[in-house]
Amino acid sequence: MSEPAYKLKIRNLRKTYGPVIALADANVDMREGEFLTLLGPSGSGKTTMLMAVAGLLQPDGGEVWIDGRLATYMPPNKRDIGMVFQNYALFPHLTVAENIAFPLRMRKVDEATIKKEVTRVLDVVRLPQVAERQPRQLSGGQQQRIALARCIVYKPSIILMDEPLGALDKKLRDQMQLEIKHLAVQLGITVLYVTHDQEEALVMSDRICLMNDGEIEQLGTPDELYFRPTSVFAADFLGESNLIKATVSAVDGSAVTLKAPGGAIVRAAPSRFEVRPGQQVTFMVRPENVHLLNPGDKTDNEVSVKLDDVVLVGQVTKAYAKLGGETKLSSTQLTRVGAKMPKSGEEVRFGWSVDATVLVAEKRPGAAA
Amino acid sequence: MTTLNQMRAVHGDKVYKPRPGWHAGLPLVPVFIFLALFFFFPVIQLLSLSVQTKGELSGIHYLRLVESDVYVRSLLITLKVAFYTTLICVVAAYPLAYMLATASGQTRNSLILWVLMPFWTSFLVRTFAWLVLLGRHGPLNKYLIELGLLSEPLEFFNMLGTMIGMVHALMPLAVMTMLSVMETIDANLPKAAATLGARGGQAFWRIYFPLSLPGLAAGGLLVFITALGFFITPTILGGGRIMMIAQLIIEQVEQLLNWGFAGAIALLLLLTALVVFYLYDRLLGMSTLSGSGAADRSGAGLGSNPIGKAGVWIGGIFINAIGWVCDRFGELVEVVRPIRPDRPRKTMSRTVMWITGITILVFLSAPSFFVVPVSFTGGGFLEWPPQGFSTRWYDLVFESATWRAAGIRSFSVGVISALLAMAISVPAAFVLTRQRLKGRTLYMSLLLSPLIIPRILIAVALFYSYAYADRFLQIGLIGSSLGLVLGHAMLAVPYVVVTVMAVLKNYDYRLDQAAWSLGANKARTLWHITFPLIRAGLLAAFLFAFVTSFDELTIALFVSGGLATTLPKQMWDDALLKVSPGLAAASTLILIFVTSMIFLAEFLRRKAAKS
Numbered sequence: 011m012s013e014p015a016y017k018l019k020i021r022n023l024r025k026t027y028g029p030v031i032a033l034a035d036a037n038v039d040m041r042e043g044e045f046l047t048l049l050g051p052s053g054s055g056k057t058t059m060l061m062a063v064a065g066l067l068q069p070d071g072g073e074v075w076i077d078g079r080l081a082t083y084m085p086p087n088k089r090d091i092g093m094v095f096q097n098y099a100l101f102p103h104l105t106v107a108e109n110i111a112f113p114l115r116m117r118k119v120d121e122a123t124i125k126k127e128v129t130r131v132l133d134v135v136r137l138p139q140v141a142e143r144q145p146r147q148l149s150g151g152q153q154q155r156i157a158l159a160r161c162i163v164y165k166p167s168i169i170l171m172d173e174p175l176g177a178l179d180k181k182l183r184d185q186m187q188l189e190i191k192h193l194a195v196q197l198g199i200t201v202l203y204v205t206h207d208q209e210e211a212l213v214m215s216d217r218i219c220l221m222n223d224g225e226i227e228q229l230g231t232p233d234e235l236y237f238r239p240t241s242v243f244a245a246d247f248l249g250e251s252n253l254i255k256a257t258v259s260a261v262d263g264s265a266v267t268l269k270a271p272g273g274a275i276v277r278a279a280p281s282r283f284e285v286r287p288g289q290q291v292t293f294m295v296r297p298e299n300v301h302l303l304n305p306g307d308k309t310d311n312e313v314s315v316k317l318d319d320v321v322l323v324g325q326v327t328k329a330y331a332k333l334g335g336e337t338k339l340s341s342t343q344l345t346r347v348g349a350k351m352p353k354s355g356e357e358v359r360f361g362w363s364v365d366a367t368v369l370v371a372e373k374r375p376g377a378a379a
Numbered sequence: 380m381t382t383l384n385q386m387r388a389v390h391g392d393k394v395y396k397p398r399p400g401w402h403a404g405l406p407l408v409p410v411f412i413f414l415a416l417f418f419f420f421p422v423i424q425l426l427s428l429s430v431q432t433k434g435e436l437s438g439i440h441y442l443r444l445v446e447s448d449v450y451v452r453s454l455l456i457t458l459k460v461a462f463y464t465t466l467i468c469v470v471a472a473y474p475l476a477y478m479l480a481t482a483s484g485q486t487r488n489s490l491i492l493w494v495l496m497p498f499w500t501s502f503l504v505r506t507f508a509w510l511v512l513l514g515r516h517g518p519l520n521k522y523l524i525e526l527g528l529l530s531e532p533l534e535f536f537n538m539l540g541t542m543i544g545m546v547h548a549l550m551p552l553a554v555m556t557m558l559s560v561m562e563t564i565d566a567n568l569p570k571a572a573a574t575l576g577a578r579g580g581q582a583f584w585r586i587y588f589p590l591s592l593p594g595l596a597a598g599g600l601l602v603f604i605t606a607l608g609f610f611i612t613p614t615i616l617g618g619g620r621i622m623m624i625a626q627l628i629i630e631q632v633e634q635l636l637n638w639g640f641a642g643a644i645a646l647l648l649l650l651t652a653l654v655v656f657y658l659y660d661r662l663l664g665m666s667t668l669s670g671s672g673a674a675d676r677s678g679a680g681l682g683s684n685p686i687g688k689a690g691v692w693i694g695g696i697f698i699n700a701i702g703w704v705c706d707r708f709g710e711l712v713e714v715v716r717p718i719r720p721d722r723p724r725k726t727m728s729r730t731v732m733w734i735t736g737i738t739i740l741v742f743l744s745a746p747s748f749f750v751v752p753v754s755f756t757g758g759g760f761l762e763w764p765p766q767g768f769s770t771r772w773y774d775l776v777f778e779s780a781t782w783r784a785a786g787i788r789s790f791s792v793g794v795i796s797a798l799l800a801m802a803i804s805v806p807a808a809f810v811l812t813r814q815r816l817k818g819r820t821l822y823m824s825l826l827l828s829p830l831i832i833p834r835i836l837i838a839v840a841l842f843y844s845y846a847y848a849d850r851f852l853q854i855g856l857i858g859s860s861l862g863l864v865l866g867h868a869m870l871a872v873p874y875v876v877v878t879v880m881a882v883l884k885n886y887d888y889r890l891d892q893a894a895w896s897l898g899a900n901k902a903r904t905l906w907h908i909t910f911p912l913i914r915a916g917l918l919a920a921f922l923f924a925f926v927t928s929f930d931e932l933t934i935a936l937f938v939s940g941g942l943a944t945t946l947p948k949q950m951w952d953d954a955l956l957k958v959s960p961g962l963a964a965a966s967t968l969i970l971i972f973v974t975s976m977i978f979l980a981e982f983l984r985r986k987a988a989k990s
């Protein structure tokens with residue numbers, strides 16, 4: 011067996027609602043134990059993909075393979091999945107223990123084993139004392155953990171979560187992010203997770219699947235997505251970015267040379283799509299990689315600008331300028347005691363490295379023009 | 380006041396709200412005086428009358444009740460009719476309510492209108508429509524014979540017709556009660572059950588059904604209690620073969636003028652209702668009747684009393700058994716029709732549910748319209764199909780002084796009683812939503828009690844009190860419009876209170892606070908801010924009250940004398956005397972009028988919901 015064990019394979023999955031294409035030919039593979047997050051703005055098709063995997067909606071085309079078995083049109087109860095809903099969907103008329111026992115009962119597990127297993131998972135989520143309570147007597151975070159316990163108790167091939175932390179306040183959310191992540195690693199479970207919060211996606215995921223308008227924009231590790239976005243959308247969606255239009259003047263093995271607005275020459279890391287001299291392109295550089303140069307400092311790329319605004323926003327200070335009178339360029343510096351910051355109106359030099367200069371496609375690579 | 384404002388300023392969001400002083404409850408006074416005069420006092424007076432003969436304390440009326448088996452038999456018939464009506468209503472209403480609860484927003488709103496329409500179309504018109512439909516030569520018999528299902532006309536005017544009429548009359552109540560509970564059930568729960576491994580049937584019976592059970596029980600209870608007091612349907616559709624308790628009461632009052640004995644029978648009816656309430660409370664808890672969410676009513680905490688325990692235990696066995704059957708059945712289906720992972724599957728169950736639901740909906744809304752074609756007949760009798768086309772019966776109605784007077788009286792009594800009910804109930808609704816009064820629950824149940832006491836009892840009691848007032852105080856309320864207005868306003872009080880409270884619950888109180896902070900005094904705030912914002916809700920409450928009065932027969936039957944008749948009373952008298960197409964014409968006119976009122980109310984409700 012040379013092929014790695016895929017827990018989930020999605021092939022050309024499609025779903026339309028009348029004229030709306032909710033999901034367009036999606037392809038995703040998930041390895042065992044992987045934590046993959048679907049990230050994207052509202053209406054980008056995250057829930058649609060998740061529901062198709064869960065069997066709660068029937069796709070118009072394509073295939074879903076769960077643990078090596080074709081499951082595209084299997085009813086939810088026949089596929090080996092678990093799902094955590096945003097509002098937890100705990101059964102209000104059953105106690106916590108009965109909630110957790112429910113999937114085992116459906117699988118006709120004997121009562122003695124059920125009892126043992128319920129106790130075991132309640133220990134795993136560190137809530138052994140709430141077994142006989144009604145779900146509504148629990149706090150939000152506790153309900154969340156019980157919902158998770160109800161899934162892990164029957165060891166499904168893959169656990170699906172649709173914005174499970176959406177209803178919690180910021181502090182609890184941060185805490186639960188780490189807790190879920192640790193549980194997933196500790197138990198080796200495969201998780202397909204949905205969020206529209208980029209920070210949450212970066213914290214929790216092994217890989218992120220960035221979605222836009224029903225299509226997969228980019229799929230990769232958080233590092234890849236952050237440092238090497240492939241498209242304008244990806245660069246813009248995660249973190250802050252300077253997106254600058256430029257003309258290619260030369261291409262060689264180690265770098266692409268560009269002519270930026272205002273005439274500055276900028277060298278960018280080698281492109282992942284084909285570029286020719288004379289072509290219009292967009293490059294991205296993150297504000298935190300744009301440094302304020304002291305006299306005598308040297309870097310790969312540098313431009314002279316007049317500062318429009320300097321704003322202290324807490325732990326960072328942001329400096330805004332324009333390139334060639336039009337294109338915005340900003341730089342973010344850590345705010346430190348004693349660090350000398352220029353004033354607005356001052357002439358300064360901004361500098362950044364070749365590695366931090368990434369060519370991004372206007373449209374998703376491979377998308378129809 | 381200034382100190383309070385300062386405290387608000389200091390505490391920011393957390394407004395310190397002390398329990399209000401005694402004067403905060405003042406707006407409740409008018410409505411309670413009113414109810415005391417026209418509801419509590421008459422009812423108590425009637426019941427006390429039942430333990431008196433010639434001013435002396437005596438149990439003679441009750442002895443008479445048990446001496447002859449006429450009354451016990453009638454009580455048994457009443458219970459039987461009410462029981463079967465409830466059973467059929469609940470069984471048929473459930474799929475319809477389920478369909479409505481699971482339909483998408485827009486579809487649901489339009490479908491609900493079709494449930495509400497029969498609810499509000501004149502009760503007499505509907506009963507009358509059945510009279511047309513079920514007649515020996517009516518459309519139903521005709522088609523059944525044409526289809527070869529019957530060889531000769533079936534006699535419907537007995538228990539069968541009574542049951543059909545009552546089920547038709549009461550099912551909307553069951554549907555709406557169930558729907559109000561089903562709407563609070565989280566749509567994710569059945570989905571969650573499915574992902575956890577439950578088959579469709581299992582997910583429904585183990586998760587959805589138990590959560591909807593309180594609605595089913597509450598619907599059943601309301602239908603049963605209301606059915607106990609029915610007399611219109613059994614009189615018109617029973618063919619003289621069905622004698623329910625309420626009919627006996629009317630007989631005692633109208634023909635024998637035996638108040639004490641009527642009171643005794645009424646007490647029997649009331650006691651029956653109270654026993655049912657008690658059992659219900661033991662079994663499911665009274666809180667299920669008020670508007671809390673499904674999660675709060677799921678039977679937790681009922682294990683404390685023996686009846687409740689038994690209920691929970693039997694329920695558990697039932698659910699397990701039916702879950703088991705569903706599972707076996709599902710397995711069987713999968714053997715016959717294996718699941719294909721590579722092909723979309725068609726779900727039969729939803730189609731079946733929609734067909735069932737729509738059929739029931741047609742049963743609810745279609746019959747009323749049968750009065751329309753019949754009213755245009757050229758012939759002299761109600762017949763199917765109607766002969767030719769003529770408006771002669773409409774001419775007759777329009778030219779008849781009695782019908783005209785009845786129409787005018789019904790309309791004006793409706794408007795004035797609705798205004799009166801609004802005037803006394805709206806302040807009460809305000810106080811009850813906004814002040815944390817001590818004994819709020821008690822006030823609420825007192826205000827709602829006219830809904831729970833059988834209407835026939837209220838009517839007889841009111842009649843007696845009016846007669847009493849006439850004799851001893853020389854206040855002539857019997858046969859006067861004023862007497863009707865007062866009685867109808869009393870019946871409308873609970874509806875207005877509930878509707879206005881619902882509107883106020885959604886009203887953002889901070890808007891008023893903003894107005895005060897901008898310098899408006901309380902009266903101006905009320906006039907310029909609050910009323911304009913809840914105008915649509917107030918209008919809906921008004922229409923509610925109006926329709927209640929416009930369709931009311933029970934009180935009108937006793938209180939309006941031979942001259943001062945209302946439309947329902949006129950129809951009733953006519954129907955008892957001779958059923959003519961003129962009645963169909965009057966029914967059609969009422970149908971059109973009430974239907975437009977409902978659509979108007981619905982239109983206003985949607986407008987209110989949007990703003």
Ligand SMILES: Nc1ncnc2c1ncn2[C@@H]1O[C@H](COP(=O)(O)OP(=O)(O)OP(=O)(O)O)[C@@H](O)[C@H]1O
Binds near residue numbers: 031050053055058059
């Ligand atoms: N039942 C439906 N009927 C019609 N259109 C739908 C339906 N469900 C989803 N859509 C449309 O499909 C698209 C994708 O929806 P989806 O719910 O998958 O988005 P999402 O990424 O989960 O968004 P959110 O972050 O808001 O949850 C949207 O344009 C949405 O309007």
Ligand SMILES: [Mg+2]
Binds near residue numbers: 056
């Ligand atoms: Mg979503």
